[in-house]
Amino acid sequence: MSSTVLLPPRHYLNDGYGIRSWLLTRDHKRIALLYLAAITFFFFVGGAFAVMIRLELTTPIGDFVSDETYNKLFTMHGVMMVFFFLVPSIPATLGNFLIPLMIGAKDLAFPKLNLLSWYIYILGGFFTLYALISGGVDTGWTFYTPFSTVSSTTNVIPTALGIFITGFSSILTGLNFIVTIHRMRAPGLTWFRMPLFLWSLYATSLIFVLGTPVIAITMLLVAVERIFHFGFFDPRLGGDPVLFQHLFWFYSHPAVYIMVLPAMGVVSEIVPAYCRKRIFGYPFVAFASVAIAVLGFLVWGHHLFVAGESPYAAMIFSALSFMVAIPSAVKVFNWTATMYKGSISWDTPMLYAIGFIGLFTIGGLTGLFLATLPIDVHVTDTYFVIAHFHYIMVGGAIMGYMGGLHYWWPKISGRLYNEFLAKISAGIIFLGFNLTFFPQFVLGYLGMPRRYHAYPPEFQVLNVLSSAGASILGVGYLIPLCYLLWSLRYGLVAGSNPIGAVGLEWMTTSPPPTENFLETPIVTWEAYQYDQPMETHVA
């Protein structure tokens, strides 16, 4: 790319410079960047807790922090990462930025609501940070009752309220996306001409809208039970603690798909772009997203296999959990088939996409282990579970997020990042990730329980490997932070479509103008037409 390309004279980043132009913006692209800054902050806060957890676990005895502090560390790590990073990560940043661009609209359907949801998110974040600074919370991110409502003496209420508040941000984002995708598409952009990223975000939004209210009411019940001693879940007051688990997982299992579905959407964009091929089996990939969202609501009971569930319920939940593997595998096979005989370029986003496919497959297959009743009973609450869901959430969701961030970075910033550093750090992240979490499968299978700050000495070697991997992973995440920030000022100017990808977002300038398109585009082509040169589309 030659450096003689200039940034467009007018774009969303130079449309006003003051702090008010950012904090009161209604432009979805600027709101996406507000989210990007906020979630990056929470990601590194959550990461700092992970560092301390792994430091503690390098030695068998609990010597670095006390057991109580350790309980708070893993709780805050989980709360920060799940509710304040993973759930909003791709939807609120890339989704916010790209949905109007991909459908040829000027903005989301409700721009003010979009800004409001950012402020709600920040408010929830402050509540949780307050809980953290004023002493932390030790219930685990799952807030199981009656410990959370009766026994724990830590800051359960502000944390629960923080999650309650942040839930409304998710709900409003999901609502905004659903209405936008239904009502704001450019002329000619039928559902089956949409990029698959939008299908996956639509499915994600369905979960936001249907699942989040349930976690909201559940957190409210926990807070009310603690404050007013109402007995919803406390057995001494007539309640049932297992009911909490049902309500909690009714949201929190689908929430896993909130995290991984958008990453799947990102991969569905990257793979065709770097293989120069149409996606294989478009409708199957599209419906697989919806199928995962729907099935995701029917499997929560597999978190309760050991909690006193009827064996018949457990068997049905087990069978339904297996069914999630079908649409997931459809996606993996279709990406692989897309790559088959493609002309693959090994650029950074593609590295992340391939990393995603491999790690998601491992995470998904070990999920089948856990859906199998007897194996689940054996490995419940061990590091096997920890390793499994980190393969999905870190190996899957964060790989997808990083891939998407790199893929669309030239569109977002108008500039190119350092490809060499980016490839190196993608490799470091992949290595560090596997070194961190693969030993945990073994540890869990051997019986090391989660949530203890000490362990028998025979587990030390694997734990040291895991901690070493975590330090490598940490470096891997810091490098992109540096070169991406650097590229904002010093990166080469990208031009509107540096990699020759197809899709409406590449037809406008980089960075796009505030109104996205100077004229509303009229779509007359299918998605991913990499077999036809781009110029023929733009009539």
Next chain:
Amino acid sequence: MSPEAVHTYSPALAHQFDDAGQQKEAATLGMWVFLVTEVLFFGGLFVTYLVYRNWYPGAFTAASHEMIVWAGTTNTFVLITSSLTMALAVHAAQLGNRRLLMTFLIITMALGCVFLGIKAFEYYSEYVEHHVPGMGFQFEAEHFQHAQLFFSLYFMMTGLHALHMIIGLGIMSVMLWWSYRGVITPEYTNPIEISGLYWHFVDIVWIFLFPLLYLIGRHVHG
């Protein structure tokens, strides 16, 4: 600006929409999706109620005998009437009759206040009779524990419903102000219509709460 981007000017048309029709469709769909989230929000409570009612029918029947049925019945009629006046307000807005619109909005809000007043009276009676969990709760010994559960759910469910009523009154105040200022025109009735959807939804929640909390099991002598 290209010529086709120029539309008939409407001060109420937000910049992201092409025309008023699209804006109206988006606003309506948005409110429906929001109401779906509300169904799920209350749904968590309804599930909790149904599970415990199924487990402890005796205690729940005994506790529901303590409800003031005439108050609940009156409130049901008050709310259904307010839904009627709300629908009439939407109709008046579509006709462009500002005076009628404001009258119906005021009646709707007044009925909402009557509902909250009666609800407050009920809460006060229950407080006097020591039926508030966590505040010196008293009940016959046989059902003490699970009646407490019933009252926990009763206060949570009706309390959240009352909160929705209060939010509804706030929305109606804004609608009244906008009607007074002439923001609402026959061409731009979206705010009144989607506020009406919200108001009807809050009514419907009560239509479910009333039989669940006040009526079911009344003929059974618990």
